[in-house]
Each structure stands twice: as structure tokens, then as C-alpha cells.
Amino acid sequence: MEPKMLASEASDFLKVTLPAIHKHLKSKNLVYTKSQNKVYFGHSTSKQIFKLAFRPTCWSWQNLKGGVGKTHLSFATAIRLSLYGARIGVIDLDQQANFTHACGINAEDKPILIDIMRDNLNIEDHMVKVMDGLDILPSRIDNAVLDNIFAVNNLPVDRELKKRVARLKSKYDFIFIDCPPSLGATVSSASLAADYIVVPVDPERFSLLGLNVTLRELEENIAKRYEANLNIKIVFNKYDGRTVLSHQVLTSLVKDEDYNKRLFKTFIRTSQDLPNSVAKSKSIFDSLRSSTAKEDIDLLAREFIEFTRINNQIEATTHLDNTQEQSNETAEIM
């Protein structure tokens, strides 16, 4: 995988001129590539360009229903955030291990959450590097019995994952938990470890039902039982403007006050680029061509940044010389 942040995208985000970005890349000797008349770079250079500071947060991606996009959206959003210079640590909780496979990792000989819990290992010592800015605690089928481990050992659902996530917060800006489609003890533990719970929904018939049951379980059972304050967000996925169903489901989310206040402004359109890139063990951001999937995930990632950044736009751009006069000169050098 070689995901790319285009210099033009950085200039758009930072609201500085493209030559100002070019100039900074050159004057600071940052690593970048020029290809097809485009300048792009990866995580390490992004850190120097964006200089974003984050409040470390944990985001648990969950929905009782499978196939709504938990893995594809969390994977693409994680990659995009790493391209803004954020450090991402992922915990794959799903025994199907789709996130792990998307990263091209085989977890057969690596500790997974069930080993960490059984042997009381330090989770931060077993995060596997996927690429600069992205590490993962992978998963495999053995995680299927995690709920039993909670039950047999009478583990505290409200503390078991929270204490491990707390350790990861000193190392990562965003901790993502990709959950299986269940509401057992393990997923409840993830809900209680998370600062934000992201529930993807799609326009399929039973998706809203899955959302309803998930919300009810989270709010009426878990939040009350553990006296927790859960911050639940909804992201609408697989929007297809050509279908009536897409329109109907999106309208019902927007019109319902309880859903609307939780809804991300961005909704993700159906795009074959998402499954296609994962099938090729790549991310949508490996490609240089523009696509709706890239646009949508970028906007979603920007919402994540808005929620968690602790420096403002001006502080983040003071290192960039944005004066037009000097910038034009450097534009020619590039």
C-alpha cells in the first residue's frame, strides 16, 4: 500500500496556495514524489505539512447488522487520517478479520486480543506496523470466543478494553475498533472504551432496524447499566442517488430528530472503488485519479479531525510561508 496525499489537496485543506506547499516541501527537504504532473507525499511528510495536534480518541465502529460498511469505512477513514499526519492504532475485534486482511496481514503467528487478555500482555507491544502512521492489533478466528472469556472469568465489561485503549492513547491520535456484527460482552466493552461509537447504516431493508436495535441496546442497556455517557454517531453509507430507497432512508434519518443530531454531515456514496481497492490489497488513496469514494472519505475524515483537533487553522499554518510573491517563484522550480 502506498496511499498518497496530493499537494493540491493539502493546499485546499490548509487554505494556502499550492506554491506555498511546494516551497515548504523543498525548503524543508521533505520527501515527496512528482508523477503525472502531480506532487504527492505520505504520512511522514504530511506530519510536517499539516502540523495538526489531536486529542487522542477511540472510535468503535459497530452495528448489529453485518455488511453495512464498518470495515470498509473504518479502513479507508483510518488511511485518510494517517495522510493528514495522524497516528492510527486499530484493534480488529472481528473474528472474520476483514480489516486485518485488508492490511495484508496474516495473524496466525501474532498475538490477538484474546491472547492479550488471557496472558495479560501489554497491547501496545503487539501492535503490528501496516505502514507509516498505521498499526493494527490483528484478528483471526480465535477471537470468536472472546465473549466466553468475559463470562468465564467474570471480567469487567466496562474496564477490560478501556484500560487497554488508555495505554494506546499515549501512542496514537486515533484508536479505531472494528467490531463484529454482535452486541455481546466484547462489543459492549468496546462501546464503553470508546469516545465515539460510529454506526454505519446503508439503504438496505433491515439496516434501519439494525440501527434501532443497536441504539436501544447502547442507550437503554449499556449506558444505564454502567452509568456511561455514550457518544453515538451515524454515518450513512452506500448512498445511490438513482434509487428511491437511498433517498427514502436518508430522508427518514434526516427527519428524525434523534437520528439527525447524530448524523455525520458526510454520507458515503456507493462506489466500486472501495471493494475493488481492498481486493487488490490497496487503499482508494493509492490511486492518483479522483473518485467519489476519495471525495466522500476525505470529507468524513475531515469531520473526525474537526471533532478532535486541539490547534486551530492559524496555528497549524504558521510554518507555511503563504506569500504569493515568493510562492510563484518556487512554483516554477517544481
Ligand SMILES: Nc1ncnc2c1ncn2[C@@H]1O[C@H](COP(=O)(O)OP(=O)(O)O)[C@@H](O)[C@H]1O
Ligand atoms: N460505499 C460503498 N460502496 C460500494 N460497496 C460498499 C460500500 N461500503 C461497503 N461496501 C461493500 O459492502 C460489503 C460490506 O462491507 P463491510 O465493510 O465488509 O461491512 P461490515 O464490516 O459492516 O460487515 C463489502 O462487500 C463492501 O465491499
Ligand SMILES: [Mg+2]
Ligand atoms: Mg466488518
